[in-house]
Amino acid sequence: GAGVSQSPSNKVTEKGKDVELRCDPISGHTALYWYRQRLGQGLEFLIYFQGNSAPDKSGLPSDRFSAERTGESVSTLTIQRTQQEDSAVYLCASSLASGRNEQYFGPGTRLTVT
Amino acid sequence: GENVEQHPSTLSVQEGDSAVIKCTYSDSASNYFPWYKQELGKRPQLIIDIRSNVGEKKDQRIAVTLNKTAKHFSLHITETQPEDSAVYFCAGGGNQFYFGTGTSLTVIP
Numbered sequence: 001g002a003g004v005s006q007s008p009s010n011k012v013t014e015k016g017k018d019v020e021l022r023c024d025p026i027s028g029h030t031a032l033y034w035y036r037q038r039l040g041q042g043l044e045f046l047i048y049f050q051g052n053s054a055p056d057k058s059g060l061p062s063d064r065f066s067a068e069r070t071g072e073s074v075s076t077l078t079i080q081r082t083q084q085e086d087s088a089v090y091l092c093a094s095s096l097a098s099g100r101n102e103q104y105f106g107p108g109t110r111l112t113v114t
Numbered sequence: 115g116e117n118v119e120q121h122p123s124t125l126s127v128q129e130g131d132s133a134v135i136k137c138t139y140s141d142s143a144s145n146y147f148p149w150y151k152q153e154l155g156k157r158p159q160l161i162i163d164i165r166s167n168v169g170e171k172k173d174q175r176i177a178v179t180l181n182k183t184a185k186h187f188s189l190h191i192t193e194t195q196p197e198d199s200a201v202y203f204c205a206g207g208g209n210q211f212y213f214g215t216g217t218s219l220t221v222i223p
Contacts, residue, residue, distance in 0.1 A: 042203060043213040056210055058115065091157065105157040
């Protein structure tokens with residue numbers, strides 16, 4: 001079956017522009033996570049959605065970052081007024097339910113801010 | 115929130131030897147500890163996980179141990195092969211997960 005998909009795969013943007021990154025989770029997965037991975041670094045938790053509950057935004061690094069999810073499907077991560085330090089791979093993952101379940105990762109979006 | 119620390123950051127072993135990666139966590143409420151393997155340019159993939167009601171789990175050449183009292187867990191890879199070369203991440207948590215900083219494992223043929 002289809003796995004987690006993300007688009008675009010690569011995004012180059014100028015400093016100060018806004019970007020939107022998209023994640024399509026596996027059908028039926030109620031939990032969705034966004035992570036940031038800088039080059040050669042670990043995965044930094046950003047935000048977590050579980051069903052219709054309020055999202056856990058505790059990992060968002062600044063108010064320039066926001067994310068939405070439509071029901072239990074598509075999610076978009078928006079970065080406003082991008083900065084060079086935002087350059088990273090943004091990974092999305094979904095799982096059947098929150099906690100104690102395998103997270104399936106998408107291929108990521110490589111964001112480069114020039 | 116949870117804080118997961120991982121050691122070592124790099125590890126080189128001869129093919130056939132064992133590799134051990136260790137992680138510690140801070141939140142005693144964490145109850146799920148997955149390990150992910152990430153090959154260069156690819157997405158992380160789960161290789162093994164352990165829940166807090168279990169002390170050890172094994173899957174062929176891979177095993178994970180968990181010490182809840184000491185708040186640490188370890189990944190053991192036996193009879194390493196060149197294809198085991200990758201970055202390995204531990205994670206801990208409950209609803210959301212906090213990842214370690216990764217261990218770059220190189221298996222030398």
